[in-house]
Amino acid sequence: xxxxxxxxxxxxxxxxxxxxxxxxxxxxxxxxxxxxxxxxxxxxxxxxxxxxxxxxxxxxxxxxxxxxxxxxxxxxxxxxxxxxxxxxxxxxxxxxxxxxxxxxxxxxxxxxxxxxxxxxxxxxxxxxxxxxxxxxxxxxxxxxxxxxxxxxxxxxxxxxxxxxxxxxxxxxxxxxxxxxxxxxxxxxxxxxxxxxxxxxxxxxxxxxxxxxxxxxxxxxxxxxxxxxxxxxxxxxxxxxxxxxxxxxxxxxxxxxxxxxxxxxxxxxxxxxxxxxxxxxxxxxxx
Amino acid sequence: xxxxxxxxxxxxxxxxxxxxxxxxxxxxxxxxxxxxxxxxxxxxxxxxxxxxxxxxxxxxxxxxxxxxxxxxxxxxxxxxxxxxxxxxxxxxxxxxxxxxxxxxxxxxxxxxxxxxxxxxxxxxxxxxxxxxxxxxxxxxxxxxxxxxxxxxxxxxxxxxxxxxxxxxxxxxxxxxxxxxxxxxxxxxxxxxxxxxxxxxxxxxxxxxxxxxxxxxxxxxxxxxxxxxxxxxxxxxxxxxxxxxxxxxxxxxxxxxxxxxxxxxxxxxxxxxxxxxxxxxxxxxxxxxxxxxxxxxxxxxxxxxxxxxxxxxxxxxxxxxxxxxxxxxxxxxxxxxxxxxxxxxxxxxxxxxxxxxxxxxxxxxxxxxxxxxxxxxxxxxxxxxxx
Numbered sequence: 001x002x003x004x005x006x007x008x009x010x011x012x013x014x015x016x017x018x019x020x021x022x023x024x025x026x027x028x029x030x031x032x033x034x035x036x037x038x039x040x041x042x043x044x045x046x047x048x049x050x051x052x053x054x055x056x057x058x059x060x061x062x063x064x065x066x067x068x069x070x071x072x073x074x075x076x077x078x079x080x081x082x083x084x085x086x087x088x089x090x091x092x093x094x095x096x097x098x099x100x101x102x103x104x105x106x107x108x109x110x111x112x113x114x115x116x117x118x119x120x121x122x123x124x125x126x127x128x129x130x131x132x133x134x135x136x137x138x139x140x141x142x143x144x145x146x147x148x149x150x151x152x153x154x155x156x157x158x159x160x161x162x163x164x165x166x167x168x169x170x171x172x173x174x175x176x177x178x179x180x181x182x183x184x185x186x187x188x189x190x191x192x193x194x195x196x197x198x199x200x201x202x203x204x205x206x207x208x209x210x211x212x213x214x215x216x217x218x219x220x221x222x223x224x225x226x227x228x229x230x231x232x233x234x235x236x237x238x239x240x241x242x243x244x245x246x247x248x249x250x251x252x253x254x255x256x257x258x259x260x261x262x263x264x265x266x267x268x269x270x271x272x273x274x275x276x277x278x279x280x281x282x283x284x285x286x
Numbered sequence: 287x288x289x290x291x292x293x294x295x296x297x298x299x300x301x302x303x304x305x306x307x308x309x310x311x312x313x314x315x316x317x318x319x320x321x322x323x324x325x326x327x328x329x330x331x332x333x334x335x336x337x338x339x340x341x342x343x344x345x346x347x348x349x350x351x352x353x354x355x356x357x358x359x360x361x362x363x364x365x366x367x368x369x370x371x372x373x374x375x376x377x378x379x380x381x382x383x384x385x386x387x388x389x390x391x392x393x394x395x396x397x398x399x400x401x402x403x404x405x406x407x408x409x410x411x412x413x414x415x416x417x418x419x420x421x422x423x424x425x426x427x428x429x430x431x432x433x434x435x436x437x438x439x440x441x442x443x444x445x446x447x448x449x450x451x452x453x454x455x456x457x458x459x460x461x462x463x464x465x466x467x468x469x470x471x472x473x474x475x476x477x478x479x480x481x482x483x484x485x486x487x488x489x490x491x492x493x494x495x496x497x498x499x500x501x502x503x504x505x506x507x508x509x510x511x512x513x514x515x516x517x518x519x520x521x522x523x524x525x526x527x528x529x530x531x532x533x534x535x536x537x538x539x540x541x542x543x544x545x546x547x548x549x550x551x552x553x554x555x556x557x558x559x560x561x562x563x564x565x566x567x568x569x570x571x572x573x574x575x576x577x578x579x580x581x582x583x584x585x586x587x588x589x590x591x592x593x594x595x596x597x598x599x600x601x602x603x604x605x606x607x608x609x610x611x612x613x614x615x616x617x618x619x620x621x622x623x624x625x626x627x628x629x630x631x632x633x634x635x636x637x638x639x640x641x642x643x644x645x646x647x648x649x650x651x652x653x654x655x656x657x658x659x660x661x662x663x664x665x666x667x668x669x670x671x672x
Contacts, residue, residue, distance in 0.1 A: 010566075011564055013564070013566055014564035014565045014566035014567065015565075017565075017566040017569065018443070018565055018566065020435060021435040021436070021438045021439045021442075021443065021569075022439055023435075024431065024432045024435030024436050024439070025435065025436040025440075027432060028432055028436050028456075028457065028460070028536055028540070029453070029456055031460075031533055031536070032456060032457075032459070032460045034471075034475075035463065035467065035468070035471050035533075038471055038474075038475055039467065039471070042474075087341055087344060090337055090338050090341035091341040091342055091344070091345050093334075093341075094338035094339065094341055094342040095342070097338070098335075098338060098339070098342075101339075101342075104342070105342070107346065108342040108343075108345050108346060110658075111345050111346050111348070111349045112345050113654070113658055114349065114654045114658070115345070115348055115349060117589050117590070117593070117650060117651075117653070117654035118352075118593070118647065118650060118651075119592075119593025119594070119595065119620055119646055119647070119650050120593070120595060121593070121620045121623050121624055121643075122352065122593070122643055122646060122647045122650075123352075125623060125627060125640065125643045126351075126355055126356065126643075128627070129355050129356075129359055129640070130351070149348065152344075152345070152348065153345065153348070156341075156345065180328065180330065180331050181331050181335075182330045182331045182333075182334040183330075185334065206462060209464075210464025210465070210466065211464070212464070212465070212466050212595075212596045213595040213596055213620075213624060216624060216627075216628070217627055217628060237464065237466050240470070241466060241596065244466075244469070244470050244473060244474075244600065245473075245600060252474070255470060256470065256474075259466065259467050259470055262464065262466075262467075263463060263464070263467060266462055266463075266464070267462075270462060
């Protein structure tokens with residue numbers, strides 16, 4: 001009797017928990033839906049051609065657009081990628097292909113892992129202390145280097161993982177044919193993993209494109225359209241932050257629109273990543 | 287853990303190959319054809335080795351240099367306050383001029399004039415450490431049950447309904463949204479909602495419960511005496527900050543615990559089901575089996591929450607005071623840095639902020655190290671059981 005009652009209780013509890021898990025999942029999806037709904041509905045209402053074609057006007061009731069910030073973000077991302085991608089890929093190659101280095105190698109891998117979890121505001125402050133204070137001015141270069149700092153560990157770790165997926169027989173075959181180590185890496189290992197390494201790079205770009213905190217004290221932000229990274233530099237995220245926390249309603253609307261544009265950019269990047277990943281997987285299968 | 291397995295097998299077989307596992311310069315040394323090809327001279331190998339090793343060294347430097355810089359620049363504050371910085375609850379960046387008081391609390395008047403005294407700025411990290419701990423705790427209380435529930439759903443329910451991929455994609459997309467977007471949403475949607483609907487109703491419901499009064503009052507110093515006053519609800523408070531953090535760490539905890547649960551060997555689940563366990567009993571067994579990894583997932587979430595900056599800065603209210611109520615504005619370490627670093631006037635103010643940054647960095651390193659150990663250790667156990 002007791003056993004049966006306990007059995008029934010367990011079944012009821014099981015059913016309840018099943019429903020709870022389902023409801024929790026729905027709740028998470030509902031949160032996402034709420035966030036995106038507000039972004040899209042408020043964002044689109046204040047999105048116009050002016051947003052993409054003009055820089056801030058100085059008039060708070062007709063604040064102009066965010067051309068300067070979009071240009072600034074793209075330039076900084078380009079510089080960050082130019083620094084971060086080669087450094088990250090080289091580190092990834094080191095982590096994957098120099099396994100003879102033993103303890104040092106594990107230390108580097110561990111450090112890279114830990115660095116991916118570093119609070120981005122700390123990166124901004126260190127960037128200020130190391131780049132802005134000695135140079136004497138805020139600059140787009142400092143901002144880009146701070147972004148590269150965040151990119152490098154991510155690119156390194158994903159590159160490593162992707163290179164490790166290249167079958168070992170490829171390397172053995174190449175070496176067996178008399179190729180040197182660098183030939184093997186540049187002509188066999190890296191080409192075999194190109195698709196997935198590109199994915200890692202784009203993931204890192206997507207991550208830093210949305211960063212604000214590292215730029216607060218390095219790029220500083222600006223309301224002018226500028227192509228010279230050696231001065232305070234505009235960025236989409238910094239401009240959104242300034243508008244969102246400011247007092248003017250028209251600027252707040254612009255902040256929503258900017259956020260929508262930024263997320264749309266990230267979404268396109270994500271879709272591209274998926275496309276590239278699928279293609280590289282298809283290539284590997286073929 | 288699968289990844290470490292691959293690594294180990296890779297390095298094991300690399301060891302057997304001449305050249306590949308070694309210093310890198312030796313492959314093909316004895317091969318005349320490689321030399322005669324001449325396009326890729328051996329120097330190329332050496333250069334690549336140097337480049338790769340320096341890239342590796344740079345990664346180490348990227349950890350050491352920030353620590354060194356922060357410690358060096360924080361020295362004035364470290365010298366001034368030492369470790370008592372961690373427990374001192376005053377953070378006042380500007381000097382205050384106020385009437386001097388005698389021992390009995392009355393205002394001192396000499397020759398018919400009030401004697402003024404100047405209180406120097408003081409810096410103590412206790413309010414922001416408190417803010418960081420409490421907001422992260424609220425975030426975990428909110429996010430952990432939801433994430434574990436969703437992870438179980440993805441692993442145990444979704445595959446049967448063939449929606450596992452969709453749910454995973456949605457949750458990963460939640461992770462791809464920049465923290466600034468959550469900040470804007472929190473500032474313009476969540477905070478007004480809390481202010482207008484949740485907090486006044488809670489106050490009406492619970493305000494008269496004797497032991498819950500601390501939730502809705504704040505003690506402030508007026509003159510020499512402590513006065514209790516009702517908290518004005520702004521929506522931009524500790525609760526809002528904690529909730530936004532909770533939403534932001536949902537994806538990472540869900541994704542990591544999903545992977546941990548997926549790594550639980552099938553035999554483990556099938557065994558419990560064969561013994562007549564209910565759905566929940568076998569889920570519970572999964573959770574128990576992966577507890578180390580799940581704890582790692584929570585720690586990763588905690589590390590993310592403690593270091594998160596922009597969203598929190600926008601919704602937490604930015605007040606450097608310790609107030610017990612979650613409905614009062616607060617400040618975390620990261621939001622303090624974001625708010626005050628650009629305007630730090632005095633040397634001591636700047637050094638104190640860098641001291642806070644150092645604490646934040648060390649704390650996040652500790653959390654990350656623990657988390658990685660646990661996630662790696664937990665799933666290696668399950669991989670070994672296969």
